[in-house]
Every structure is written in structure tokens, then in C-alpha cells.
Amino acid sequence: VSRLLSIGEFSKVTHLTVKTLRHYHERGLLIPARIDAQTGYRYYDDCAIERAAVIAALKDLEVPLDDILEILAACSDDDDALEFLERQRERIRERLEKLKRVNTSLDRIITTQREARNLMIHQEVVEQQISSFLIAAIRVRGSFDQVGDIYKRLGRAIGFGLSGSPGMLVYDEEYRPGDSDFEPYFPIKDLKEAKREKIIAQGISVREIAGGRALTLIHCGPYDKVSPTYAKLFQAARTRNLNVRLPTREVYIKGPGMIFKGNPENYVTEVQMLVEEARDEATAVPPGQL
């Protein structure tokens, strides 16, 4: 039979703070063997050490104190606590899933912004090689006002398999403000067959779009001021004696953010035109133009 321990000594043995021990006493979790009637001093016995170890083990598993109290009352063996532990596992799993989603969102926002910072550098027409990639897209005819809603539809259908900035394919041969033929897309990672079919069933096209030689130019500012950028690109194509292949593409490097709508003056869009060597001088520029 060993000596009773004062709260300070017991605290060192159990690695629980004095405040915590007083709190556990108050909650009825861990009651001292003796309380000095004169001074109110708490004294703990060996039995309390074992109990404290159980409490600490459950606390490591993030079991709430109320549940710990129940478990201590009903169990004397891990096996007895199985139901409690399974409930606890369910709680932990739900929390884990939620945090994973938050983590993915944060990753996406951060990488998007980092990319935008990098791509904002060059401000003149650049010829580059674009590689092919997979997209999920919806082609529509009408006003650009619909674009926002279409991205929402795409986003909901795809969930979390995105990769990179959203974009749009523009099929118009001439400028058609209210009656345009365009196809907003999200670049996506390779999908499992089941998910792919589910997405296609919602009227979304999932396909690879071809890469190739392209002229590109960064446009900074609101979308409705993109015209000069198109003009410069067509001009560059003519100068270099290149044919532009439709559809042209817009990549929204920096648009409305996930959190802030942001200032349209700071939006960044890359306009891309796939090109090929012109065989006939006369057709080096497409018929319709801004």
C-alpha cells in the first residue's frame, strides 16, 4: 500500500495539469481518494493512477469527457467499449472527410493564384506549343451571360477532379454579341469509367482537345474589353503568314476568385489561337473578324 499523492505529485505522475485534475474532479471523472476536510487538499491513490491512464488514452482518441464518464462506468475492458469506440470512429471519419475537402479547396485556391502570378509576366504575342489535354465542356449558342451558370453546372457535375484554369472555346467566325457559339470547359484529370459516364449522361462532353502550335496573348482587364487582344493576335498571324484554326480559346487565368469576386480590372485572360502555315496567302486571315 503506497502513500497517497498530493495533486502536484499526482499531476507529475499522470502528466495531467493540476487545473485539469481539478476539472476532472468537478466533472466526477477522477475523484481523489481523500479530501482533507480542513484544507480541501486532494489526495490520490494508486487506483486513481490507473483510472487516469484510461482517461488519458480515451482523450488521445478525442473522446468527449461525457462519453469517457460513461465508458468508465460501463466498461472494464477494451472489448466492453467497442460500441463507444465505433461511434467515436464514425465521428472522427466524418470530421476527417470534411477536413480533406477543406484541404483540397485550399490547395486549389492557392495553386490557382500562384499560377496566375507566374503567367502574368509576358504581355506580348508569344508563339508556343500547346499540349493536348482532357476537358469537360458544354457547348451552347447564345449570350455570354450564361457562362457563369454553365461553369456552375460543370463544377457540380465534376466535383473535385479539376486540374488547371477553366477556359472557353469560341467557334464564331465573326463577332456575334448575343448569339455566340461557345463552349466553356474545365480541364480535368483522367476519370474512372463510371464517373465519366455519369458526367456524359448530364449532357457534358468529355474529350481530349488537340494541342499544337499557337499564338497567345495575355489580356489584363474585364472580359468585355478583350477585343484589342483578338485584333493583335489576328494581326500577328497575318504578319507571320499563318492561318488561324477555329475555335479560338480563352483561358481564365485570373477571374472571379473562389472567395472574392475581385476587381475585373485585375482579371487575367490568355487568348490562344492555334495556327498553321498558310498555303494560300489570300486565306491567311479568317473571313469574319472583330
Added chain:
Amino acid sequence: VSRLLSIGEFSKVTHLTVKTLRHYHERGLLIPARIDAQTGYRYYDDCAIERAAVIAALKDLEVPLDDILEILAACSDDDDALEFLERQRERIRERLEKLKRVNTSLDRIITTQREARNLMIHQEVVEQQISSFLIAAIRVRGSFDQVGDIYKRLGRAIGFGLSGSPGMLVYDEEYRPGDSDFEPYFPIKDLKEAKREKIIAQGISVREIAGGRALTLIHCGPYDKVSPTYAKLFQAARTRNLNVRLPTREVYIKGPGMIFKGNPENYVTEVQMLVEEARDEATAVPPGQL
């Protein structure tokens, strides 16, 4: 210019509860455009709707309200909030790691107990085929009192790569209470080369132990009452004209739990003896025995 919204209307628009809106007002997060001096009624404008959307987006990312207040004061674009978001990601990641560890622990405790329940059924000598598996083990000579410490050493070194119940190999040819030759082990999953070497450097043996034909018997109760189980197994081997191959094995199906020490009377141990057909009748039973 649209009409101002009462708190109830604004609550429906923003999907924030009235209580939450009052709380955000109090915290200075979302201040109504007008407060009726007479009634104290709060009225919100369109600008507040946008602000509420930003708050909701940040709340989804589990950013604390204090930080949201800071972000709203300093940022007008996702890009401006990058530092905050990176800090937030760090917080989320740490929490995620902790919860993963808790989840693994819970899984382990639950599966261990489930397994124990299943294995407790048969109570007589059973002949079965044991498969080979990988172990991390420390062989020592001395008293069984050390076993607890050795498991602690093993557990710390291995971390979270365990698979299945711990066990012990016993090399003694006769009963040697204080001077036994034994080897506690944990069954482990296949390890990466780097980790394997790190573990071996700590004096731990990592190897596969052979399986084979074995006689097994479940022992229920404290470890120091295991002798009759050994006796029955040796008896069974003799009856079947089989040779027992050392070391014998003990598998601790249910011992002290992760949470509760439990009652030793309820401990469950499987004793296993690998056997082979005896060629010579006289050596069917090993020389030393309990």
C-alpha cells in the same frame, strides 16, 4: 438601387441564421447599412450580400472569425489573401494528420477486439496450417517481466505499420522461469527499405517466420496459468505421433488493452506448436517439458 432587407429576409438570401447575423454584427464582421433608431431593427443592403458571401466562403474553409475580419479589412481579391490561406492550410493539415492518427488507432483497437471475439470460440486442440509472415522482434534471455518493456520498444520503433496480434517465440527446451530464452514480436506489413534499416539499427530483427502444420490451443486466463495448455499440446503431439519444432509460439489475442488493462482472467492466448511427422517413435516428444 434595391430595397434594404430586414434581418429575416437577409437571412434567407444569405443562408445565415438570424442569430448568426446578429453575432456577426456584434463582432463587427457584417454591419447593417441602417439600424432603425426607434426599434433597433437591422436593415442590410446589396453590398452586405457580397460581404456575406465572402464570409461564408471563408467559413467553409474553417477560417476563424478573427482572421476573417482581418482578411476582409486587408483583401479585395483571392490573391491578396494568399498568406492567410497558406497559414490556414497549415492549420488544417496539422489537424488532419492528428485525426488520421486517431483514426488508425481506433481501427486497430476495434479490429483487434473483433478478432479476439472470433478466435475465442474453439477451446480444444486444433490442427491447422499456419502461413508465414513478417515480424519485428527482439530476442532476449531472462525473466518474462521484461516483456512489457520490449513491446514498448518495438511499438515505438515501428510506429503504425502493425498488422495483427503480437506474439512471442519461446526457445526454451525446458521450463526456465527466471532465465528464459524468448522473443516478443509484432507482425508487421512490408516495410520500405529506409524504415527497415532504421528499425534494424535499433537492434530489432525484421524477418519472415516460416509457417507450416501446427497444433494450437486457446488458453483463457492469466499468463502464469498457461502450463496446462502446453501440457495438453505436448500430449496431443505424442498421441498423433508428431515432433514439436522449437520455438513454440504464443499469440496474445487478448491481453492488456490499448485503453483498459482489463482483467487477466479474461485474457486470451493462442499457443501454437509447429509439428512434423515423427520418424523415430522415441523422439516424438522433445526432451524438456513442463
Added chain:
DNA sequence: TTGCTCCTCACGTCACGTGAGGTGGC
């Protein structure tokens, strides 16, 4: 008048941490 919307306290949640102010024995 009834029902609806809004208001302001005040208190609870969860597991303690942080003082303030005081006591008892070496």
C-alpha cells in the same frame, strides 16, 4: 385581438486556462 417579425439580455456549450486573492505547513 392574434400572429408575425424583430429586439435585448442572460446563460449554455466544451475542456479547460488564466489570473486574483487567500491559506497552511515547513
Added chain:
DNA sequence: TTGCTCCTCACGTCACGTGAGGTGGC
């Protein structure tokens, strides 16, 4: 006497939720 250990309030944390009790306009 000083220093140490212990004590009991009381309040703070975090983001609200839950009443209680009351008001103003249709």
C-alpha cells in the same frame, strides 16, 4: 519571514444556439 503548495471563485475561449420576456406594425 519567505517560498512553496494548495485552495476557491470568477472570467475567458469559440461561434454561435437557446430560451425568456418584451415591442411594434399589420
